Amino acid sequence: MMSRKAPFLSTTLMKAVVVSKFGGTEVLEVKRNVPIPQVQNDEVLVRVAAAGVNPVDTYIRSGNYGNLPILPYIPGNDMCGTVVQCGNSVENFREGDRVCSFRTVGGAYAEYTTVKEQHLLKLVETYDFVKGAAVGTPFLTAYRALFHDTSIKPGQKILVHGASGGVGVPAVQMAAAHGLEVYGTAGTEEGMEMVKKLGAKYVFNHRKEGYASEIKLAANNEGIDVIVEMLSNVNLARDLDLVAKNGTVLVVGCRDMIEINPRLLMTKESRIQGVMVNAATDKELHESVSFIEAGLRNGVLDPVLGPKYSLSDVQQAHEDIIHSYGSKGKMVLIL
Ligand SMILES: NC(=O)c1ccc[n+]([C@@H]2O[C@H](COP(=O)([O-])OP(=O)(O)OC[C@H]3O[C@@H](n4cnc5c(N)ncnc54)[C@H](OP(=O)(O)O)[C@@H]3O)[C@@H](O)[C@H]2O)c1
Known part of the structure; x- marks a missing residue:
């Protein structure tokens, strides 16, 4: 069953990176007329502020990965932003919550994405969204x-x-x-x-x-x-x-x-x-998320931000994460 439509949005379209065929960095296209995903019962809709870039995003984009998405798709797993709508069965998050994630349904390189509740972390109060986008997969x-x-x-x-x-x-x-x-x-x-x-x-x-x-x-x-x-x-x-x-x-x-x-x-x-x-089970994911949320809150864990790119420079970001060296933390795309 679909949840209620998002009444706060003046448009049903958003800006997002879209991949319509697997290939080199040129297949990453920034489009402005992409439909905003509809939230399902167990999902939240997030207004994305920043997205983490991972090497796996490039393997998938090039078609060299075991589990490939159906084309066209929006890349990215890691993102950080604000919850703008909750599905009917969502229990632990509400509109206005600042969250980050390591796995999205809708794709992370987009102004809006949908995420299953169990794949969300609450953002530490003192973090900005860019720092939050550096948590996720790593x-x-x-x-x-x-x-x-x-x-x-x-x-x-x-x-x-x-x-x-x-x-x-x-x-x-x-x-x-x-x-x-x-x-x-x-x-x-x-x-x-x-x-x-x-x-x-x-x-x-x-x-x-x-x-x-x-x-x-x-x-x-x-x-x-x-x-x-x-x-x-x-x-x-x-x-x-x-x-x-x-x-x-x-x-x-x-x-x-x-x-x-x-x-x-x-x-x-x-x-x-x-x-x-x-390969982590839901139980293992819950354990990981609990540990990471606690570690971030008490300061034992602290993401280090690497290079930042705007959405329009997404092709360069994919080039650099594979071919440049001298890493100092996590690469992030600013929406
Ligand atoms: N198995 C999984 O579930 C999983 C999940 C996430 C990532 N990964 C994989 O893990 C790898 C690292 O991911 P990441 O996100 O950390 O990538 P990243 O941010 O691009 O970092 C790459 C790291 O590899 C280092 N490196 C470069 N040459 C090296 C060498 N000869 N020996 C040892 N280290 C070297 C880099 O150091 P310098 O730049 O300082 O040289 C940097 O520390 C990638 O291949 C990624 O696909 C796997």
Whole structure:
């Protein structure tokens, strides 16, 4: 059953980025005559102020992803804004609430979108919408990597391999808050400085020759208990060398094939585990959202904003999130 129509809107049309065929960045078109989505019973309609850009948005846009949307579609999962209408069965949110999300029904790169109630977080009062748009997928992913189906213990050594980007930032913050000894990497001095400030004890430059030997030395040649890997196609073989006996490599990011020597897994009885944020059950999502909301409120977690782009620069944003380096936090589109 559809809920009541939104009486507050003077128009039924909105501005949004629309993809009508899969391909390069040129398929991202800003259109002004897109119908505002109708809210369903268990959804809210949000007036979007800012949207987070994630690497997965580019994989989907190019058609290189397992689960593709039906064309045409509006890209994006992460957004932040104000609730303007609630479906009839929505219980915990009301019109005027400031919210952010990691999964939308209508797509995030748009003036309005619909979101299921269980995919909403309440925005921290002191945050502006742009900062709120930096939460979403990266925080959910970091939580899933660290705390779902692993046995990470305080005092263990963790390497966040790619700590300066969207997922790396919350992974470092969560690991430090959990009492782990955090090792992080970034590709620039500025990125390294930021990772250190986030709570890493040791920071390395993943573009510097021989940095893996420096990591080994810092870990007293004991190995790293848990490695959170953002670029497995480049680093997995190195990770299997760095990981401790009985340690775990968590594959979060991977963009190509890589050859590894499985013998390394045998000698250390170590393991490689995949991480997929979208595989979380509703119960796990509730757990993640509860943890993240609490962490943001008490300041243990704090999103770091990276580059900001206007909606009209969406093509450049997609180009940059894949091809530029020197990450310092999360990329956001301003609506
Ligand atoms: N499995 C899942 O559910 C899931 C969910 C979200 C994201 N992901 C994937 O995880 C990866 C990271 O996502 P993100 O949002 O953090 O992307 P991002 O914001 O673009 O950050 C990319 C990170 O990778 C680092 N990096 C670059 N070269 C590296 C290297 N040789 N070794 C180690 N790290 C390197 C970057 O550091 P510098 O720029 O400082 O060099 C930066 O810290 C992406 O591939 C994304 O698709 C997976």
